[in-house]
Amino acid sequence: MSKIELRGVSKAYGATLALRRGDLSIDAGEVHVLIGSNGSGKSTLCKVLAGSVRPDGGEILIDGKPVTITGPRSARDHGIGIFYQELSLAGHRTVAENICLPDLPATAAGFVDRAALETRAARYIALFDTVSGDGFSADTTVENLRADQRQLVEIMKALATEAPVLIFDEPTSALDRAQVDRFFEILRDLKKQGRSIIFISHRMDEIFAIGDRVTVIRDGETVGTEKISDTNPAAVIRMMVGGQDELAAASSAPPAVAASGRPIALALNGLSGKNFANVSFEVAKGEILGFGGLHGQGQSAVLRAIFGVNPVASGEIMLNGTPFQARNPRDAIRRGCAYVSGDRGRDGVISGRPILENVTPIHYLRQKLKLASPSALAERVKPALEALHTKFGGLSHPINSLSGGNQQKIVIARWLIDRPDVLLLDDPTKGIDLSAKADLFSLIRKLAAEGMGIVLYSSEDAELLNNADRILVFNGGQVRRELTGADRTRYNLYQAAYEAA
Amino acid sequence: MTATTQTPSAPTPSPVLTFLKRPLVVALILIAALLLLGEALSPGFASGQQILRLLIVAALLGIVAAGQNLVILGGREGIDLSVGGVISLSAIIAGNVMNGADSAILPAVIVCMAAGALIGLFNGLGVTLLRIPPLVMTLGMLGVLQGLLVVVRNGIPSGLAAPGLSRFVTQPLLLGLPGIIWLWVAIGLLMAFMLTRTVYGHRIYAIGSNEQAAHMAGVPVRRMRVSLFMLSGVFASITGICLIGYSGSSFANVGEQYMLASIIAVVFGGTPLSGGKGGYTGTMAGAVLLVILQGILTTVHIDESGRQMVFGATLLLLMLFYGRGRAMRG
Structure with a gap:
């Protein structure tokens, strides 16, 4: 018994x-x-x-x-x-x-x-x-x-x-x-x-x-x-x-990009910091690089370190071929780096404020604006929101009036007015509905096609397998394996994730 | 959440009721009611001359409350308890620099505003770099300033207002209103413009609503916060200068009563102490309201200590009121 x-x-x-x-x-x-x-x-x-x-x-x-x-x-x-x-x-x-x-x-x-x-x-x-x-x-x-x-x-x-x-x-x-x-x-x-x-x-x-x-x-x-x-x-x-x-990569994913010949948007060389060590990779312009593995194995820590949220202990970062070491997010944004957090309540949404003010902060910084004219801003903001099929009542409505998926779209739309060179996505679909996810990924692939270098960390394996050209599997703060082409299968992803550290 | 789950049976609030519930409208209705009450208690309380005098006093309070308003809007428990000390210090500096000469008004204004900005800078650096809570930092600063005043003047009245300054504060300048009221109106317009139409204003709300998200969106949070404390110091110093124009000479604790009053004016005007929401127009109404309340208390012979008790109780009542409002919004 x-x-x-x-x-x-x-x-x-x-x-x-x-x-x-x-x-x-x-x-x-x-x-x-x-x-x-x-x-x-x-x-x-x-x-x-x-x-x-x-x-x-x-x-x-x-x-x-x-x-x-x-x-x-x-x-x-x-x-x-x-x-x-x-x-x-x-x-x-x-x-x-x-x-x-x-x-x-x-x-x-x-x-x-x-x-x-x-x-x-x-x-x-x-x-x-x-x-x-x-x-x-x-x-x-x-x-x-x-x-x-x-x-x-x-x-x-x-x-x-x-x-x-x-x-x-x-x-x-x-x-x-x-x-x-x-x-x-x-x-x-x-x-x-x-x-x-x-x-x-x-x-x-x-x-x-x-x-x-x-x-x-x-x-x-x-x-x-x-x-x-x-x-x-x-x-x-x-x-x-x-x-x-069986429903793995090959059928639904875009063809793996031949990184050779394309200029490199972002390169890391032996980057170490809190919760990650010796991480190296390159992302070409137009490429979607996936971060996989179990939750909390350093994926998020690496992205936040690149964006200047957390300090880097050693190693180097190259953005568009020049050394890049962001002191803080402000610095990173100015240099053309973007970051979308999965924890939108903590890192994204400016709660209680109008939708307009939630889309404009990056535009203010990149254009060094001093005055905020609502009509001029609305013209910039609307196309960005439409690109994501965002549903909203009016730009002056508070962001809290929207559903979780639409709030995340607002936060992502921030980065669409003045386009960054590199987009870091840190589990961006956490807690949002399926149609919002679909809108988001079609946008991400469009941005990549337009030449943006994209790093996508997702805790949902299907998102990685369907969208990433290459997948780096993290375990214990280090990259354990790189999956490319036909190797991008759920089995390989799990095997690398559960391998001995 | 209540809005999204509204059932058909729940009554939709009428537009009239929504209008009446706006803090600014509440304040204006209360202002009218208090004026009527004052008139009933002591005929002549609501006479034109008396109202003008009340408005001058309200302008003195309203100007310092502008700075208080900004610090509170910026969130992270932002509050400036040192404004009373800055007002007293500024009044003494202004009195001594002017010493009755019109030609020295400009230098006095410059020196006072610089002193206010410097004190605000210390407050801001203490709060951002040393991570001292604003309540503790500015209370400590208040203590330092009070000590400084005792050392410098030992509480003895000193300095003399320039006649030009006194005229600006007390005598009609344009359309029968003295200069200080026009100054206050100008500050009100500037604040409204800044908060709604400038990047700086939007960033104030951003750091007050969600500091972390603002930081991630490239807002220089620390620099913003320091600048808010500096603006508070500058606004307090302007009140200090005008105050000596109002009373002729200054004594050490002339600014003391403004600490609590400026906070009440802000909270009454619809800016919660948690920040990130509200504006200055409501604060202006709040300042007028408080001054009328003060006038009524004086009329019925309640002395300074009694008035302070009433003010303190008012703040606590407001917190109760707004605390519930926040729970309803959540």
Whole structure:
């Protein structure tokens, strides 16, 4: 009998079906790997189990008995502990306090029992004694720790729940080799004690090193479960890709551009900075270069560094053949560089202001304007909005009156009045409707045809496969593989993305 | 969101009601009501001569509120608490530079405005480079200026207004209105033009609405913010100069009452303290309104401390009112 069983669990956020039919069966004493691409629903499945999301349908059985998990507290009562991917530590408290935070030992009078707390924390700190590095002790304040040390505290905190079922959502992203090895030894010990472990990782080598079974989730549905000993990485990736490989590049994508002979619009040579290292590539005029890979592998960081938002540590950037090092976005815009963020609420929309004022800022800067005459500006703004089939009531209406897709079109229209040489797109279609996406990509291809150099990062593989001439696959902040021509398939994309870092 | 999900049964607001709910209209109606109340309490309160006197006082407040308005529009909790100190300092500098001579008016104006701009520069640099919250930075600056005034003059009245300046502030210049009122009208027109028809104005709203997005669209956010604080310093110094023309000589804390009043005038005029929205026309009405309120309180013999309490309570009430308005817009 399974320790935990999920049957047909579903969850919708508004109109988006995040999880269609999640099935999962975990035995006592196994490490069960959960794998799936961005947005496949594996995180939602874990959140259902951890009680932070209430499912819309389906059932959960623990030790064969149906249960209802009403919240995180109830999950803990049912013996489920979770390691959170987003660090959930209290920065101003010590390592020991953080480890014991979910269940602080108390004295009879209701005060925190310091002695018990220290003893309990010491047990888990000792587990990682050999690999936790300099400056790591029970009374260090967490904010003074390195990223890998914080992740260790996060692991210790999950272990300290002593829950029969432990969920680890990408627990090794910041750890070094020795720390991962030690962590795996501990997991094997837990396994021997009969504990169940759900393990999410994007590193194929880790999955095959520690897992007993693997369950693949695709588009919100459980595709299947295999024994690790009976399968191999290629087979797992084929399960993730499903039958979608056939609709890959060749049929729908434009022919790959022969970069030779065309002038280079943007070139990076060994660029390094926070969250990315040694990135080199060239984008020719008229070319769409795709950035692929799992979310948060440095794609966005590289684009933001080129645009002058984040600093560059080393390496060089050439724009139209001349060295280019933007001090800030203003500098980059002046030099003919454009950037569209997927987080339009934070980086794009000037909320509460008229549509007109949301389209004009780049025009003001490029033309060094001082006066803003509404009628003269309207003439410039209207063609830019029409190029994207933007629906709006009037230029004086506030931008908030539009739908998400139309707001993003307004933000993109900014760059169409005074055309840049290089357009950096940082997951530009996040959260916008299908027709807006179609409008956007037809524009992007038109801009490329007119000679603009375009870099497109997208978390949706289909967008990359259908639009990019070449795809650079990022993993761990570095370019792992370049896919060109007929190589641009979903299978190759996944394989490169999940390769060992 | 409420607008998009409106059900057919929900009554559509009538145009009249929408019109009446505009902050400027609310302010104008309140102004008329308060004038009637004042007239009822003390006949002669709403006489032409008295209204003119109220307008002069409102102009003094309105000019400093223009700078306050700009700083608040720029967002990131923008506020300038040092305006009172700048007014006092400017009044003392102007009085001493002029010392009763018409020929020294221009130098006095230049020196005062330069001093105001310099103080604004310090405020702006503190807020942008050192990342000190505006509330703390300008409060600290106010403390420094108050200390400076005590050291320099020890609170003793000093300096003398030039007769030309006094005439400008108190005597009719054109169409029976004194120069300061025309100056205020000119500032009002300039502010309206700047905020709606210039790139600078659009950028003020942009940084006040979404600083990060403005930065990503190439707006020099820091430079903008510093310039707003400098403009606030300059506007406060103009009020300081006019104030000595109004009262003849200056004493150390002459500007103190303007700190709270300038903020209330802005908020009353429809510019929320969160910035990014509003304008100066409403602030002008807000200034007039406050001055009439002050006149009524004086008429019913409420002293300065009582008036300050009423002002403080007014600001809190306004925040309550606008806080709810924001929730409704969201």
